[in-house]
Amino acid sequence: MTDVNESDENLELFTEVLSALDKAQLPILGRDVFQRVHPQHTTTDVEPEVGEPICGAYHVLFPLTFTTGLRWLVKIPANGAADKWDDLSASSLNTEAKTMQMLKCETTIPLPEVLDFSSTPENILRCPYILLSHISGVPLYDVWFGHRLKGHDPEVNRTRRTRALQGIASALLQLGLFSFQNSGSPIYGSGWSLLGTSPTRRVDEQATLNRWFVHQDPADDPLYVSQPPSSNTKAWYTFMLELYPEDNATQKGIVALLRQLISWVPEPDETDPFVLAHPDFDIQNFIVSEEGELLGIIDWDGVAAVPRSVGNKGYPGWLIRDWDPAMYGYEESMEQGVEPEGLWEDSPQTLAEYRQVYISAISQGRRNEGNVDCCRMSLITENLAIAAADPRCRGQIMYKVVREVWNRAGNNKEMDYTEIVRMFAENNIDSSTMSTLYVGFTTLLSEEGL
Template sequence: MSEGESEGNSAFSESDTSSLYSESSTIVYEHESFETFRHKAHDLFTILFPNEESIAVYRMAGGSFHRIVGATVTSDVAVTQREVILRIPRFLYLRLADEVAVLNYLTDHTTIPVPHVLCFDLSSENQIGSPYILQSHVPGKRLHSIYPTLPFEKKKAVIREVAQLLKQFNDITFSTIGMLVAGNPECTEVKIDQAWDYAEDIFPREDDPRPPAQSNSTRSFLEERWSFHLEEEERCGPSSRSEISYITAFRKLTEGLQLPNIDTPARIVLFHTDFAPRNIFVDEETGDITGVLDWDRAESAVVEAAWTMPAWLWDKDSTGSDLLSWVDPDEIPDDPTAQKLRTFFIQEIGNLIPSYVEVIRENKILHEILLFARLGLRSQPMIERASKFLKDKIPDFEQLQLVEL
């Protein structure tokens, strides 16, 4: 079950104690079981909603990075009822302030449907002993859970909505390339810092914050990132000397690309780095998108990195599980219905962003290089991915590794 989906009865009830033990929290993450944690959550809700008559706390399925608790808040006086969501980071290194700031920015400056932040606490000095975000409940269902069974015309409605969203992402532009982070303690503004790196999960920067983003061209961004990753090797200690040879190889590969001059500004747009069906809520009846979740890794990115083909709209794998892979815009699926859906998306996005498909088609190698530059090489899956990529693109890559070693 995906993050944010309810598990069963929403009432605060003792009727089914077996459902109170969340495997993801108590076993995988060694967190307190919901059976006891719900009482702490109820105490917090009572303080946050002191004038309400009834507060029913219920468990929701969490994700890899957050525990999710829901509550139905009822006012007998005003005869109203509303659903709210408590979002609790599983790990201390997660930058809750950045997510709050991005959600506030999108709420204030765009019409992109996102959860509204009702309040937040960045400290652990509260009833649940953890930082949290309290946000509005997003109506509808997760797209991946219903899309495969939607009628053809409803799928077209969803595709039209996705294209409109991508147009909104494209219309939000920035002057530098990097990661959207909190710009002030109140989290009412955003600023751009250098992109997040896997190393920061293992070796968090406490008194040494990420340097501010300075690049406004693709060439300068790549050089900024390669230099940053080399500095990270020094700061954290290299997990493998071969990583340095990878960066050398990426620099060599970049030199062969026909990129604009370093002084030529790129088009830099809003990039939701996990724009997948699991993070999209839709109205099952209309196909309207009611919410887009998980903005904690949002970036300002060049279009060659941000623009991708959402093949999960026509592919048999509707989960969009592998968002890191470049998708060939000219690849035609075997299924006739999938072919029609793909064609419809290309028509819709072409009307809104005429250059969208062409930019993707012409920048496969650059898209891949930008991926490694953005995310770094500190995880084993990324190192293995980089190794395969470089061996395919640089015939003497293995010899280059030996020289570096």
């Protein structure tokens, strides 16, 4: 189990929680749990050594290596200091741990074993934690870009990529076993029975931007908001938009246009409109072998029931980056092997090719969804969800989506995006424009080869 985002430079982001942590108790916790799980070993057999902390975006990991060779990880939230911890965070950690335990019992999804957890700072570590088994393997990023990072043969690398995508599709399809009438964090009864849902903790991107640029507060610790359960799939998409109404005319028009597109997103005709999904379906959360075999899916923090249109059958995040221009860092020079300043990226053509690989893998294992293909249309729906949740990405995603919508509508009139946004801002959209958008959008959602 590892994280491509881990960096010792991030340690300063965890100053407060690391100050609160009683690090001397880490080996004691590990030893006590080890003896409970493996009572045949004596104390001298199991004394663990604590490794250097590994920092992710929202948590820090402490490796515990036992004299037997076994390795575990203690995961501690970035806001785990007592004065930052609240009931919402405690509920989120509890859901994360119990969901992982449930999936370990009820599915064949490869993920770490939850050995112990505490959703309160009132324990020997003085911080909430989850104690996890370690998954041996390499980050998918290292295999996915093996032809760039290690000079692997491109055809061999293609085979490994395909194997990884097939394993991921097979694993995440199993989340479809867990469906809900309402969105939110699952609540478990005895025997892993699902009793319903509770509020979900979500990162509040707008609040973070306000802290930095309005209040001039440079703090980097995450800010969260509680999203209540809802039976309305569209309300799930637009929750963040409701929290921060726009006053600026242009932004108001973009948001109104975004709301309109979301209102046209079809959902499968299923008994339950919501389904369990991984909360951060991106490349850093997958561990594979050198040959691309899926070994583990990590980081289930924030796991919840979401609309099926953005649920467990959607594309992996790294396959849809080209539709999020604010975050997509591809340069043509990468094709010649020129190393980027940041992370490697695939070209739009390559991403489209692997989207077809993934949708083929999903198609082999899914039930018939009638006229609604959640995987195919997730290229659009997942990016609309990003646009609704993250104001940094909203403008560029919306311009790209509307441009593609307009091109597919069969309207010979050239798109005037500024005029479309103005009409939506003033709630004065003519019928021709609305019809063009609707026809183009429904065509785009069902189009093959994107």
